Amino acid sequence: MSRAGRIVAGTLDRIREVLRPGMSTEDLDAEAERFIRSHDGAVPSFKGLYGFPKTLCTSVDEEIVHGIPSPKRVLTEGSIVSVDVGVQLEGLHADSATTLPVGQVAPDTERLLRVTQECLAAGIAQARVGNHVGDIGYAVQQVAESAGYGVVRELVGHGIGTRFHEEPQVPNYGAPKRGPRLLEGMTLAIEPMITVGSPVTRTLGDKWTVVTADGSLSAHFEHTIVITANGPRILTSA
Numbered sequence: 001m002s003r004a005g006r007i008v009a010g011t012l013d014r015i016r017e018v019l020r021p022g023m024s025t026e027d028l029d030a031e032a033e034r035f036i037r038s039h040d041g042a043v044p045s046f047k048g049l050y051g052f053p054k055t056l057c058t059s060v061d062e063e064i065v066h067g068i069p070s071p072k073r074v075l076t077e078g079s080i081v082s083v084d085v086g087v088q089l090e091g092l093h094a095d096s097a098t099t100l101p102v103g104q105v106a107p108d109t110e111r112l113l114r115v116t117q118e119c120l121a122a123g124i125a126q127a128r129v130g131n132h133v134g135d136i137g138y139a140v141q142q143v144a145e146s147a148g149y150g151v152v153r154e155l156v157g158h159g160i161g162t163r164f165h166e167e168p169q170v171p172n173y174g175a176p177k178r179g180p181r182l183l184e185g186m187t188l189a190i191e192p193m194i195t196v197g198s199p200v201t202r203t204l205g206d207k208w209t210v211v212t213a214d215g216s217l218s219a220h221f222e223h224t225i226v227i228t229a230n231g232p233r234i235l236t237s238a
Ligand code: MG
Pocket: 084, 085, 086, 095, 096, 097, 191, 222
């Protein structure tokens, strides 16, 4: 999983390097698939997962998650795009997401990106032996709501390993010391989805893209981590 995670991190680095206003989300997808398959044995986890057609989920502005890359979706200056990617290597998966500014973005938008990263860091910090899943969600929720943002409820983080989505579910809200106990060796995808306005969602007619019901901006950051005796270790950083 650590090796799969390094390829995931490399994919997001590559996307960060090439992203420019005027590119389509399909361009990003093609770049990601090429990068992943250039590693011996590595395949995109998402392609075919529940019937999803692409390597990346690319979710722009008010889109929260599961946007489908398309040549018709051209990225414009001032937008943000959440890029979510999974890699399978030798039967094991890793999963990560980042939300990137397209060119220059407004200060309010930068703040959303910064706070959502802080949510992820706060959640990861609670991924310790003896804590519970609720400690992760509580930490994420505290950071988001004290900044005045909403926490999406309908979508959650997850266990990950030989299957892409495993138990336990890892909500981005909750109460300390509630939910399943965290054990050494558990591998989790922690993934706050944070909204500027209401966190209520709806799904578009393509049956995939989840957006904020009120059209407000949303950001999504994710890492796959393993819980060690010495605390959390991030598997999806370079
Ligand atoms: Mg993901």
